[in-house]
Amino acid sequence: MPQFLTKNLNKMTKKILVVVFALFALGQLSAQMVTDRPDQTESSATVGNGNLQIESGIMTEFGGSLFSRDIACPSTLFRYGIGDKFELRLQSDYVMTELKNGDTEKGMDNIQFGFKYQLYSNNGTEVAFLSHASLPTATALPEDSKAWGAISKIAVAHELTDNLGIGYNLGYDYFNAEEGEESMNGNLFYSLVLGVGVTDKVAFFVETYGDVNNLKTEQTENQAEGLFAKFDAGVTYAVKDNLQFDMSFGTGINYRYNFISCGVSWLIAK
Secondary structure, three states, X not given: OOHHHHHHHHHHHHHHHHHHHHHHOOOOXXXXXXXXXXXXXXXXXXXXXXXXXXXXXXXXXXXXXXXXEEEEEEEEEEEEEOOOOEEEEXXXXXXXXEXXXXXXXXXEOOOXXXXXXXXXXXXXXXXXXXXXXXXXXXXXXXXXXXXXXXXXXXEEEEEEEOOEEEEEEEEEEEEEOOOOOOOEEEEEEEEEEEEEEOOOOEEEEEXXXXXXXXXXXXXXXXXXXXXXXXXXXXXXXXXXXXXXXXXXXXXXXXXXXXXXXXXXXXXXXX
8 A cells, every 4th residue: 555545544543543532431311323334234123114214424445456545425325114124225325436557437336226124023133134236327437347236135133232232244246247248246245243332322343344256257357356354343423312423444354455434324203
């Protein structure tokens, strides 16, 4: 990683730690929202009948297989409850990408539309199924790089104590390799997160997650394959019962990768 990026990353990390300790000292009045950010593990809960939840944030990534820096500004997920166990979902991101060849691409990423359905909830254990369709609508990508596909996950959560829980996901994504080709790229996704409620307002998490890429593909020059393991951690702060701020950062375990993210989630109750 270039030296100036490393310095900027270290400065941002120090700022995050200062904010984390400041949040730790705040009061204890409100209940926490259940959101699908800032960790990579999707929650097993839905937003509830007639409720709209908006989860938005900014994320800067460094490294990866094809880019030197990627900025999502903003990345927004809309969740709307239909019944107590089912929700509709819409994901929309505006991205700016600096490629390794020096080119810069910016515009909307592919729109994702899908649902989450809670299959089971009893004695502190919840299980849900989530699926998104990714539409080749991106304006930030060249025409020959656009792809349609599907993202599906099983989300499980266990409440260990009143302020301690774990969650994990196992999923499979697939995308057509290139416009006009029949071959598909398949990625296996996994995640495991530990969440700790410090107060009624403040919670921390640590997480490991990653992808096993190109399970089924016709390999091309720019495609990456293999296991990509990552680690991240973060904090959430509930301003009110329906308003939450978050901050997180992560790194690659077996390859060069870093990210920093901050965001806000807002529940508009029925």
